[in-house]
Amino acid sequence: PYKPGEIKVLDNYKENIKWVCDSCRIRPSQEEAMRHLIDIVRSTVSGVTNQIVQTNNKIQQRTHRCHHKPRKRKPDELQDKKPETSQSLNQRNDEKEKDIRTKVAKKSKQDVITGTARVDEADGFRGARKMGWLFVGRATSTTTEDKVSNYLKQLHPDEHFTVEELPKHINNKSQNKSFKVGLRFELVEEMMKPESWPENLTIQRFKFFSKTPTNR
Numbered sequence: 001p002y003k004p005g006e007i008k009v010l011d012n013y014k015e016n017i018k019w020v021c022d023s024c025r026i027r028p029s030q031e032e033a034m035r036h037l038i039d040i041v042r043s044t045v046s047g048v049t050n051q052i053v054q055t056n057n058k059i060q061q062r063t064h065r066c067h068h069k070p071r072k073r074k075p076d077e078l079q080d081k082k083p084e085t086s087q088s089l090n091q092r093n094d095e096k097e098k099d100i101r102t103k104v105a106k107k108s109k110q111d112v113i114t115g116t117a118r119v120d121e122a123d124g125f126r127g128a129r130k131m132g133w134l135f136v137g138r139a140t141s142t143t144t145e146d147k148v149s150n151y152l153k154q155l156h157p158d159e160h161f162t163v164e165e166l167p168k169h170i171n172n173k174s175q176n177k178s179f180k181v182g183l184r185f186e187l188v189e190e191m192m193k194p195e196s197w198p199e200n201l202t203i204q205r206f207k208f209f210s211k212t213p214t215n216r
Contacts, residue, residue: 132188133206137178148179159184180206
């Protein structure tokens with residue numbers, strides 16, 4: 001029933017359509033068949049699209065939705081709390097103890113007074129004079145405590161001085177010496193003048209460093 005070069009198509013749709021080779025003229029009946037084929041494809045695609053939409057709607061309808069309102073969390077629950085270890089507890093206790101010591105020290109300093117009453121020295125109850133302390137550095141290796149004390153006595157015969165040679169640091173390779181000099185507090189300003197000391201010496205107020213408190 002087919003001529004050479006002809007192919008039967010759309011058997012499933014029972015259509016009497018024939019596709020001829022390119023050299024043959026396309027007849028009007030064949031153009032109508034192609035349009036009908038395109039309509040069928042479009043209808044099939046549209047049906048598949050509708051099925052996809054319906055399936056998605058069913059899936060969304062079956063999905064469980066929670067209607068409970070979210071619980072408001074307290075501010076302390078929002079913070080990330082880390083469990084405290086023994087080290088963190090000891091550190092916090094040390095900070096509290098340090099804060100207490102600082103407050104007590106400031107309070108006690110405010111309560112300190114200096115007596116002014118004149119009493120008989122024969123009673124043996126009297127206050128010592130306030131002392132000032134100076135650091136004397138860059139002295140030669142031949143300098144001794146007696147030499148420093150004799151120099152100060154010649155400068156101020158009526159004053160009392162305390163002279164102590166300071167130990168060298170383990171890493172100090174210099175041969176120079178340094179001394180700690182104690183004197184009457186009112187004399188400190190006078191002894192801080194450059195003309196009060198031999199040349200090349202370095203003079204400054206002596207700094208006392210507090211010792212680290214021991215653990216109880």
